Amino acid sequence: MANTNVNFVLHAHMPFVRHPEHERFLEEDWLFESINESYLPLLRMLKKLRDNNINYKMSICFSPTLITMLLDPLLQKRYISYLKLHIELGRKEVKRCSREQVEALEMAKTYLASLELNLKEYVSLYEKNILKGFKELKEQGYLELLASAATNSFFPVYSEFPIAVNAQVEVGIQTFIEAFGYEPDGFWLPELGYYPGVEKILAKHNISYFPASSQSVLFSETRCDTGVYRPVRTENGVTVFPRDYQTTSLVWSQDGYPASKEYREFYRDIGYDLPIDYIGPYIHEPEVRVFTGFKYWAITEKGPNKDYYDRDKAMKVASQHALNFVYNISQKGRAVRPNLNGQDPLFTLCFDAELFGHWWYEGLQWLETLLTEQNSECASISFISPKDFINNEYKNFQPIKPCLSSWSNGGFAKIWLDGSNNWIYRHTHKAIERMVELSERFPNQQSLKKRFLDQAAREVLLAMACDWPYMIYNDTNSQFAKNQLISHLANFNVVYSNMCKNAVNTEWLVKSESRDAIFPRIDYNIFEIYNCNNL
Template structure:
């Protein structure tokens, strides 16, 4: 029996847009993702298409990321970012002439690559990455799915049906806006699931969603085929569960492919290596050293200090890519062989953050290209997408998935712990106020409606799971705290204006400009606070 491999890439970044600054360090997260992940993925898809390799994958692009990818302000800044990077790579070609030949080789490689990516962005994609993905969806290679609103962590909203509906509806509306059709599936932020959430998905006519392995492992009724067949929930929504073996083989810090000694080291960057006077124009405008994306060293040995690393060679890393793609397909084939007693074809679901491929694991997009090439040669394995599996399925187990996430230990602890639990009383109060205004406000002026709509945006932005995640992982904590507190402050400032009937249009316009997301937001989205039946 042939098995199916479902690759799922989840592309997400929090909404970071600072139009009041010419350059803002955290905006570079988006620019790096475009240059290192999204454009390389599109190049891989184009290459496979030209080779007539029939590949399939599922891609979720979150609403905040969609909004950032079409932002004129951010597109302009991205062009500046790329021109700056190209200028630096030119200087590196000259500078490395007297250094190790391997550095000089990579400097020329980077310069050619950056120019090629910029040309594609301008000429082929017309500064619209979404359009690039849409074209491959129309060709039948990709199945696009949406995500809830601002990647809000839904298990924390279980007592507020209106907040859950607002997140889901916003995700669907944004998808429709950019893809001109309703999505079939949804990626729930952090794969956060609780009992009864499927009712809300059913209300919006969604057909499927994804869960972590724990959702099947710890359900009250055992999943007959473990995580290797989808189930259907009591409310007729299909659920696909993550294969832990695939995750470990690629994502594991200990045995995952990205840790191979031949691959590029993520942390050793010329933004930290070069003399300050030389690199200053190309790092953060505050003068703080930061990554440039030009890296000359390979992992070498994970036990070595950064300054003990050996030089990276792109050709050597491609040898590793080919080996790992073959090894991965071989492991998937063995899995399929071990499931020949299934009544229907086994399904291996492999979901990953899209940014793993290219940004964190530089060779990741090349790996995917070789992976699809190897799968196309297999007699036991082929790629697929959820709607194809649903259509071909004859028998489906009815099952209520267990509460779960794809975070550490499979539950909620990453997003609710002593580093971030202080945010939820604020969010709950904001939700309650939005429900109150959505139910009570009917005949209102245009400026009142604008104010309430902006309050809804501030609430949604404050709900982003990224802020709690960053606090939990102790990375850019000050930025996450500041962003959360800023949205809370703006919400309550606007609410005071509504309450006292003293709306300051200048302040309102400023917040609409700063937090320019979900143009067609309607605060009445919070009106229905009844539990789904």
């Protein structure tokens, strides 16, 4: 009989990258790699479990920028081109490996088969809209879907501007409803970034729960009797599911499962290893080496000496790791139970969806074993739906005042206010102030001016994405991140400076709408000050 509950949440997100002005754009590959290696294989695995009568429950949040990109015809078309190009590479690889590198032949065949299956399912089964598959699983009771902020904005650095946070929430929910056809119950705070008061904005939009980091509860001024092993509720009644960092770190840490030597090495890819005259057509011009997804080596050890990847062996290890994970949760559940006043513990575990399949190739095998095992008769853990859990146990949740927190390193907002990226907020805050000014000065416009102002609202939201400061902090693609950020701010400034002169730049508008084609039904009036009264 299960007596430890697990609330398993995946967060699928990609920053908004869409450049129709280029035939191929390097950073658009992030989306294609994720669809290829995570989203489609995840969907396949979840459907397989369903078809095998495995009764699982888990939650997924698709960020609004990702939803937009998954539904965008241009990117859909480009993904198909990406698949076809990589299938062509796969066929070449099977031939090359059978001639020159037989140790890698099985994996080359595996990748090719996976690409061909992806193309078939993407085009024929999902008709280019993979969200349909997830929606189907939601309707069948396997998945719960969470909404999120419009552009993955880290809310604590915008606490001075509840109107902007409200706009992020409202547009995020609007995007969710358009994609899935119903109002969400749960909300993913980007980076689990919580600041006291954000629950008022969530409650205004009928959000009943959100996951948060461990620190939200542990550093509360209120004595929380149940630690992070039971949900709590805020003063206005929104339920908080505090994440268990310790259990999560079995996976998500430097020495977590994915670092095991049998697993596939992510960073060794033929895009970097093979001669340019062979790999040239499959990387970016001019000779910019990129990941192709064809990786033949195991992690083995630190340094360049690697063993060939043995898929069967690695998948067995992944299954063992899943069983070890179940064991750890069960043990921890027993350890914390005496302090829970007879109530069953609940572990909230949150991960980036792209970890599974893309970064951690065997991660989907691990997850499949986990979901299957919890279904076995002797299992002592049970994966639950947060909504069901609230319906059954809400009255037992302790009311507390959560603390400022996030799931980032350190648990608060430090990496978003680092010396490398704190210059950003002078500009994004000013853009918000100016957007509020525009909506006050030019309320309820029609036609061209409305479109101009709507575009300004889009650009402000896009500039607020926390992906840009994160990449700058992490020094990964930092120049790209700076360019994206500055471009969105500069676009906003075009509208602001033009509107101040009572002008509309028509050609710019048309081009901007075409380039930053996101949130088609946005209404700039969300930045009017009355929207944040009492928030």
